[in-house]
Amino acid sequence: MPSLPPDGTIRDETGSQRLIGYVVDLSAGDGRGRCHLDVDERHLNRHEMLHGGISTTLLDSAMGMTATLAFDPVGLSPVLTVSLATNYIAPAGPGRVTATGEVAGHGRSVCHVSGELRDAEGRLIATATGVFKRVRGR
Amino acid sequence: MPSLPPDGTIRDETGSQRLIGYVVDLSAGDGRGRCHLDVDERHLNRHEMLHGGISTTLLDSAMGMTATLAFDPVGLSPVLTVSLATNYIAPAGPGRVTATGEVAGHGRSVCHVSGELRDAEGRLIATATGVFKRVRGR
Amino acid sequence: MPSLPPDGTIRDETGSQRLIGYVVDLSAGDGRGRCHLDVDERHLNRHEMLHGGISTTLLDSAMGMTATLAFDPVGLSPVLTVSLATNYIAPAGPGRVTATGEVAGHGRSVCHVSGELRDAEGRLIATATGVFKRVRGR
Amino acid sequence: MPSLPPDGTIRDETGSQRLIGYVVDLSAGDGRGRCHLDVDERHLNRHEMLHGGISTTLLDSAMGMTATLAFDPVGLSPVLTVSLATNYIAPAGPGRVTATGEVAGHGRSVCHVSGELRDAEGRLIATATGVFKRVRGR
Numbered sequence: 318m319p320s321l322p323p324d325g326t327i328r329d330e331t332g333s334q335r336l337i338g339y340v341v342d343l344s345a346g347d348g349r350g351r352c353h354l355d356v357d358e359r360h361l362n363r364h365e366m367l368h369g370g371i372s373t374t375l376l377d378s379a380m381g382m383t384a385t386l387a388f389d390p391v392g393l394s395p396v397l398t399v400s401l402a403t404n405y406i407a408p409a410g411p412g413r414v415t416a417t418g419e420v421a422g423h424g425r426s427v428c429h430v431s432g433e434l435r436d437a438e439g440r441l442i443a444t445a446t447g448v449f450k451r452v453r454g455r
Numbered sequence: 456m457p458s459l460p461p462d463g464t465i466r467d468e469t470g471s472q473r474l475i476g477y478v479v480d481l482s483a484g485d486g487r488g489r490c491h492l493d494v495d496e497r498h499l500n501r502h503e504m505l506h507g508g509i510s511t512t513l514l515d516s517a518m519g520m521t522a523t524l525a526f527d528p529v530g531l532s533p534v535l536t537v538s539l540a541t542n543y544i545a546p547a548g549p550g551r552v553t554a555t556g557e558v559a560g561h562g563r564s565v566c567h568v569s570g571e572l573r574d575a576e577g578r579l580i581a582t583a584t585g586v587f588k589r590v591r592g593r
Numbered sequence: 594m595p596s597l598p599p600d601g602t603i604r605d606e607t608g609s610q611r612l613i614g615y616v617v618d619l620s621a622g623d624g625r626g627r628c629h630l631d632v633d634e635r636h637l638n639r640h641e642m643l644h645g646g647i648s649t650t651l652l653d654s655a656m657g658m659t660a661t662l663a664f665d666p667v668g669l670s671p672v673l674t675v676s677l678a679t680n681y682i683a684p685a686g687p688g689r690v691t692a693t694g695e696v697a698g699h700g701r702s703v704c705h706v707s708g709e710l711r712d713a714e715g716r717l718i719a720t721a722t723g724v725f726k727r728v729r730g731r
Numbered sequence: 732m733p734s735l736p737p738d739g740t741i742r743d744e745t746g747s748q749r750l751i752g753y754v755v756d757l758s759a760g761d762g763r764g765r766c767h768l769d770v771d772e773r774h775l776n777r778h779e780m781l782h783g784g785i786s787t788t789l790l791d792s793a794m795g796m797t798a799t800l801a802f803d804p805v806g807l808s809p810v811l812t813v814s815l816a817t818n819y820i821a822p823a824g825p826g827r828v829t830a831t832g833e834v835a836g837h838g839r840s841v842c843h844v845s846g847e848l849r850d851a852e853g854r855l856i857a858t859a860t861g862v863f864k865r866v867r868g869r
Binding site: 606607608609611612613633634635636637638639640644645646647649650651652653654671673674675676677678679680681728 | 744745746747749750751771772773774775776777778782783784785787788789790791792809811812813814815816817818819866
């Protein structure tokens with residue numbers, strides 16, 4: 318587990334993050350994980366719009382970080398995604414999109430998180446709700 | 456819209472498909488869209504397992520193709536994903552995984568599809584249910 | 594389709610509404626359907642808490658009314674629930690609970706709605722996201 | 732917790748079960764919880780069809796029992812529903828409907844269950860996937 322860089326962002330940490338190119342941003346200090354991506358041609362589907370699976374990747378990452386912060390604000394202790402329900406509201410083209418998570422409620426081992434994905438103009442692209450589980454014993 | 460190649464597979468069609476590297480396979484002729492990926496280091500998350508967002512990308516692609524076949528078995532007319540609920544059952548490491556869609560029911564404009572993602576040993580990695588909408592007037 | 598009573602509430606309209614006893618409230622005029630229930634012993638599960646299926650019934654009714662208002666603010670034209678994803682955040686005991694819907698986005702035929710169920714103290718009991726479809730030709 | 736009656740069914744156990752009138756059936760001994768309801772006028776919505784909330788109640792009950800059996804085949808130890816995603820495939824009118832659960836995968840504390848609701852002719856009315864959590868320390 319890497320320690321958080323001074324600017325509060327995580328870049329190129331994992332294979333999938335390097336492949337897709339998103340940035341995890343924990344700099345706000347408000348308990349909400351954020352994740353942004355500068356969408357380009359590599360991220361588009363056959364409609365020339367952001368692929369829904371990549372939207373879900375961004376939401377999953379931001380929401381999982383939010384759950385991590387809920388269980389343990391300093392340690393970045395890992396969580397697993399149990400389930401994720403995504404709603405595709407509007408298409409997004411090239412440009413920056415940002416996913417933000419918010420805790421809806423949590424117990425000792427399970428955390429409910431809501432998420433939103435918005436484009437640079439603040440337009441709502443997708444929403445999601447997810448269940449995350451704390452990984453113990455690591 | 457590309458015509459389907461003689462072997463029934465679609466490769467490198469879109470930016471996101473080239474980026475992630477999955478193959479869409481419609482060769483079975485059973486109305487089920489399939490999508491496979493040879494998972495390597497580029498697809499792993501911080502647990503060194505297949506990223507859930509990529510699992511969802513594969514499921515979305517296989518299930519969307521299944522909806523396409525349900526509305527129009529020959530034309531590959533486009534559909535949009537309205538919503539997708541994914542359940543992460545077990546982790547997957549490197550190696551081939553395959554997503555398969557199955558129609559649960561459909562009307563004139565909306566199609567319900569179920570999906571499964573399995574690894575090379577047939578182990579269930581994730582399940583999903585999704586709502587897809589026909590795109591008219593193109 | 595009944596016309597809306599002067600006080601903006603709908604009571605005892607259908608068999609299921611009479612059975613469970615919830616009240617649909619459209620009086621706020623803010624485009625959000627609301628639905629409340631005074632939970633008593635008849636609504637409890639084996640944990641002596643509000644049954645999750647009844648929570649979903651309230652959310653579905655409030656969210657469906659919200660979709661109805663989005664498509665047609667005056668006519669109460671009917672919608673069908675296509676899919677509904679509910680997250681059970683905290684248990685609720687006897688007392689009033691209120692479900693509220695909010696439109697996340699909509700096109701000509703499909704509407705995305707978010708919903709919350711809260712108890713009398715404002716505590717979040719459940720959240721939901723749903724897809725609703727306009728019923729045409731009636 | 733009641734002991735299971737000799738015929739493997741549970742009737743009138745809770746307030747909500749008495750109110751709605753469904754029967755939990757564990758008699759098959761195949762690890763799948765079942766739940767049936769003889770739909771009549773009391774269960775219908777404004778379209779004169781089975782209310783989606785009641786469909787979800789039946790699915791939740793059958794799937795929760797399936798999770799209970801997965802964690803503990805003999806004890807009927809309690810579980811809580813964490814999340815439930817329901818897809819409404821076709822309308823159902825009066826007559827018997829049966830919900831059936833099936834385990835998709837489970838760990839020590841969390842169980843993934845799939846469910847189907849079918850009418851007396853076997854027609855698929857609704858599908859669901861859910862996450863259930865074991866309640867410990869009782």
